[in-house]
Amino acid sequence: MLDQFTQGFAMAMRLDTVALMSFGLFAGMLVGALPGFTTLMAMAILLPISFFLDPVVGIPFLLGIYKGGIFGGSVPAILISMPGTGASVATSRDGYKLTQKGQSRKALDMALVSSVFGDTASDIFTIAMIFPIAFLVMQFGPPELFAVLLMSLVIIAATSGTNPVKSLMMIMLGLWLSFIGTDPLGGVERFTFGLFDLKSGIPLLPMLIGVFALPEVASVVIRNEKARKLTSLVGERLNWAELRRCMPTIGRSTVIGTMVGIVPGLGQIVAAMMGYSAAKNASKHPETFGEGELEGVAAAEAANNAVNGPTMVPLLTLGIPGDNVTAILLGAFVAQGLRPGPQLFEEQGATVFAILVAMVIANLLFLVIGYLSIPIFSRLVTIRTSVLIPLVIMFAFAGTYVYRSDPVDLLMLVGFGIFGIIARAAKFDVMPMVMGFILGPSMEYAFGQTIAMSGGDTAGFFLTERIGALCVLIATPVIGFLLWKRLNARALPA
Amino acid sequence: MMHDSPVSNERPSVHGAPLTHRDRLRSPETLTLAALLIASALSLLCLGSLVAEPKALFGRSLSAIPPSLFPMLVLTALALLSAIALVLQLRGMVPDEGAPLSVPDSPRATALFGIMLLYALILTQIGFLISTIVAVSLISLLMGARSIPQIAAVAILGPVLLYLAATRLLAVSLPELDVVETIYAAIPGL
Numbered sequence: 017m018l019d020q021f022t023q024g025f026a027m028a029m030r031l032d033t034v035a036l037m038s039f040g041l042f043a044g045m046l047v048g049a050l051p052g053f054t055t056l057m058a059m060a061i062l063l064p065i066s067f068f069l070d071p072v073v074g075i076p077f078l079l080g081i082y083k084g085g086i087f088g089g090s091v092p093a094i095l096i097s098m099p100g101t102g103a104s105v106a107t108s109r110d111g112y113k114l115t116q117k118g119q120s121r122k123a124l125d126m127a128l129v130s131s132v133f134g135d136t137a138s139d140i141f142t143i144a145m146i147f148p149i150a151f152l153v154m155q156f157g158p159p160e161l162f163a164v165l166l167m168s169l170v171i172i173a174a175t176s177g178t179n180p181v182k183s184l185m186m187i188m189l190g191l192w193l194s195f196i197g198t199d200p201l202g203g204v205e206r207f208t209f210g211l212f213d214l215k216s217g218i219p220l221l222p223m224l225i226g227v228f229a230l231p232e233v234a235s236v237v238i239r240n241e242k243a244r245k246l247t248s249l250v251g252e253r254l255n256w257a258e259l260r261r262c263m264p265t266i267g268r269s270t271v272i273g274t275m276v277g278i279v280p281g282l283g284q285i286v287a288a289m290m291g292y293s294a295a296k297n298a299s300k301h302p303e304t305f306g307e308g309e310l311e312g313v314a315a316a317e318a319a320n321n322a323v324n325g326p327t328m329v330p331l332l333t334l335g336i337p338g339d340n341v342t343a344i345l346l347g348a349f350v351a352q353g354l355r356p357g358p359q360l361f362e363e364q365g366a367t368v369f370a371i372l373v374a375m376v377i378a379n380l381l382f383l384v385i386g387y388l389s390i391p392i393f394s395r396l397v398t399i400r401t402s403v404l405i406p407l408v409i410m411f412a413f414a415g416t417y418v419y420r421s422d423p424v425d426l427l428m429l430v431g432f433g434i435f436g437i438i439a440r441a442a443k444f445d446v447m448p449m450v451m452g453f454i455l456g457p458s459m460e461y462a463f464g465q466t467i468a469m470s471g472g473d474t475a476g477f478f479l480t481e482r483i484g485a486l487c488v489l490i491a492t493p494v495i496g497f498l499l500w501k502r503l504n505a506r507a508l509p510a
Numbered sequence: 511m512m513h514d515s516p517v518s519n520e521r522p523s524v525h526g527a528p529l530t531h532r533d534r535l536r537s538p539e540t541l542t543l544a545a546l547l548i549a550s551a552l553s554l555l556c557l558g559s560l561v562a563e564p565k566a567l568f569g570r571s572l573s574a575i576p577p578s579l580f581p582m583l584v585l586t587a588l589a590l591l592s593a594i595a596l597v598l599q600l601r602g603m604v605p606d607e608g609a610p611l612s613v614p615d616s617p618r619a620t621a622l623f624g625i626m627l628l629y630a631l632i633l634t635q636i637g638f639l640i641s642t643i644v645a646v647s648l649i650s651l652l653m654g655a656r657s658i659p660q661i662a663a664v665a666i667l668g669p670v671l672l673y674l675a676a677t678r679l680l681a682v683s684l685p686e687l688d689v690v691e692t693i694y695a696a697i698p699g700l
Contacts, residue, residue: 068680179604181595185546188588192550195581202573204562206581207553230626237622237653402653403660406646407668413629413645414638414672418682426630434623442542460580468574 024369040080048088049393055085064415076374103284103320110312125254134318142325154358158465163488174500190452226432273322283339284320291319547592637687642669
């Protein structure tokens with residue numbers, strides 16, 4: 017393992033990796049700072065670029081966009097009370113109040129420092145934990161894998177939106193879409209309607225860009241957003257005394273974000289809210305939260321960025337994307353020929369370490385780039401959407417086309433975009449559908465192998481030979497129900 | 511937020527006015543749920559013709575499970591969930607999840623997707639540059655841009671720079687007309 021780590025470290029220090037990661041960070045911050053534009057949109061649209069780069073360059077490039085985008089989202093949240101991403105909603109509560117008090121620079125500095133701290137600490141935790149977890153996962157057989165995949169989907173349904181029935185429906189729809197094409201077990205055609213273009217199944221990229229990026233674009237068009245008035249960047253910078261005062265809060269939020277990141281489906285928004293609530297509960301002056309408290313900014317930002325590293329644990333060890341952004345990362349891994357799962361650690365251990373080390377390096381670059389670019393990003397709120405939106409659509413189409421050079425993919429892109437809009441109007445979350453689509457083939461394969469192993473007596477097989485998998489299957493609905501209950505009982509902290 | 515009185519059909523909307531049964535019937539949620547229910551039920555009924563027979567060798571199936579088994583389980587679950595959700599929706603027993611899209615929003619979204627559909631259909635036919643100029647100009651106009659220099663700059667510079675970056679830096683191909691390729695090739699240094 018040490019050899020793999022050393023090799024991975026050397027691979028991560030490549031100049032092109034660092035350069036593309038820096039570009040990714042800058043692009044992520046830029047997009048995150050544009051109100052109405054999200055990290056998800058940026059990643060979906062720039063994903064095809066990573067296909068043409070080496071894995072240790074392309075994936076860190078996407079990770080740069082991911083990390084930069086979450087911080088970028090805090091810029092409009094603090095300056096104009098318009099969170100650039102959902103993860104910045106909690107940040108805007110105190111951040112915007114600080115701006116109104118003439119302390120926007122201090123708030124942005126705190127957002128940057130706490131983001132970098134939370135991210136770095138959680139990345140180091142990920143590096144330390146991912147190989148032992150992968151070793152544990154290697155002991156899994158098909159029944160255990162099926163049970164864990166089912167549990168992940170149920171957790172995603174429970175944590176996505178307020179209506180778990182709708183989320184379960186979207187998972188089933190995603191699984192159904194994954195059946196289109198050739199059966200992974202028997203090699204026969206299913207749901208192709210005799211169309212040649214559907215024989216190889218639905219490609220992931222048009223679906224990702226279609227359901228994640230195009231509805232975001234459409235919502236900007238529908239709202240007819242124009243450029244906003246610039247709020248000037250004013251006030252003193254963050255000082256050491258203020259940072260020291262907030263360190264316990266940053267540490268607590270980092271732990272919360274790290275724990276949340278491991279569980280598929282929870283993501284940055286939940287982490288930021290939990291971090292914020294915990295900081296408020298622990299504070300001697302909870303009444304100052306929501307009124308321009310620096311600790312409020314630190315709590316939310318450290319927690320939402322601490323999610324980034326641990327989401328890689330289920331992704332890399334089991335191939336389970338923890339949220340919609342890691343679903344896009346999974347697409348990048350697959351396109352690069354890196355199939356996430358325990359075998360990845362045996363076959364490509366050095367590459368995995370290179371990617372993880374690159375995440376830590378990205379944080380150092382993040383601090384420098386973020387510090388120098390805050391004044392630039394604070395001006396982005398003034399850019400006209402009539403310039404940005406057409407270019408985003410151009411990127412979406414070009415990116416989709418270069419993936420397979422198949423014109424049918426463009427029609428699928430538009431089709432999924434329309435579906436994304438309908439799903440929004442009907443208040444369905446598309447994330448569970450994408451998860452179902454991605455996990456469908458693995459799940460069906462594990463299901464088929466389990467049935468074959470049981471020799472016709474599935475119940476007896478689980479009871480006598482696979483007690484662990486049976487326990488997971490029994491616990492799954494209970495965990496799902498408890499998570500849903502807990503998340504829906506917790507309102508936005510007042 | 512679950513509603514305490516499931517029998518009440520007068521669930522207040524996000525705008526304060528109570529939703530009538532007719533509103534609920536015509537809502538995007540009801541229509542989507544009904545579409546999913548119909549699609550999953552029809553697929554279940556026609557599963558035999560939608561899934562090919564398993565391959566067999568000497569009379570034995572080559573597959574561990576019938577290829578229609580897992581789809582049948584998933585489609586049954588989807589049909590059941592859709593039916594449950596539809597009943598809950600029509601009886602006003604679902605949690606309030608925020609404001610739906612309003613009717614005046616639709617024309618802008620329809621226009622946007624109309625332009626995108628046109629873009630998808632013409633991109634490979636008339637090449638990346640011309641199709642992008644058309645699509646970007648139309649979307650700029652839809653977004654309220656009225657400055658011809660601004661529209662022209664975005665519509666021409668955007669695709670030219672992206673095409674050159676994709677083909678020269680990333681070595682990937684975008685569909686382009688031969689005549690446009692010739693013009694690019696004539697640019698010194700490219």
